[in-house]
Amino acid sequence: MSWPYECLRCLHVWEEDFLLRSLTDVHGNETQIWLRSGVSVQPPWSGSCCPGCGAYDVTSFPSGYLSRHPELIAAPDPEPEPAPLLVPVAEPPGRAPAVERITLPGRLLVAIGAPVALFVGYEFYATVVAPVHHH
Structure with missing residues (x-):
């Protein structure tokens, strides 16, 4: 069955x-x-x-x-190949090879950036704003 x-x-x-x-x-x-x-x-x-x-x-x-x-029933998706974060770019002889940067997905940036922004904001408040209000 x-x-x-x-x-x-x-x-x-x-x-x-x-x-x-x-x-x-x-x-x-x-x-x-x-x-x-x-x-x-x-x-x-x-x-x-x-x-x-x-x-x-x-x-x-x-x-x-x-x-x-x-x-x-959809056809199975082909297995995606992982994209490298850094891709070498051909340069003229005598120069160090340049590296092309690939942008990260927006969700990843939000997932990393939001906690960092909250931490920095709290530290700023705790060290700069809060002491001024207590005096």
């Missing part, structure tokens, strides 16, 4: 195939075992991990859902 999933973090959609076996023990108790590639695994609705980003915030669809909605 095919079990469809969607990652709630990166919105990746995929399917995994499971085999459900119902067994009866010597006491007459029935149990179910989920198998994937011949290996016993947890039921599909517990502990699923996104193969795209590794998140565990995953939801599942009813069985057969993706076969009725094939537009949800």
Whole structure:
């Protein structure tokens, strides 16, 4: 049985195939075992991990859902190559090679800059402004 999933973090959609076996023990108790590639695994609705980003915030669809909605399955994105932070640039002979700087993403700058700005602002207030108000 095919079990469809969607990652709630990166919105990746995929399917995994499971085999459900119902067994009866010597006491007459029935149990179910989920198998994937011949290996016993947890039921599909517990502990699923996104193969795209590794998140565990995953939801599942009813069985057969993706076969009725094939537009949800996107082609896998090619693995992006990491961009180097510094790239050498060809220079005329006799000069030291120059380096072209690549800008960092804005979110990274905010993530680093906001705490630094708060720290500097607090230190400025504690050393300059607060002593003036106490005298």
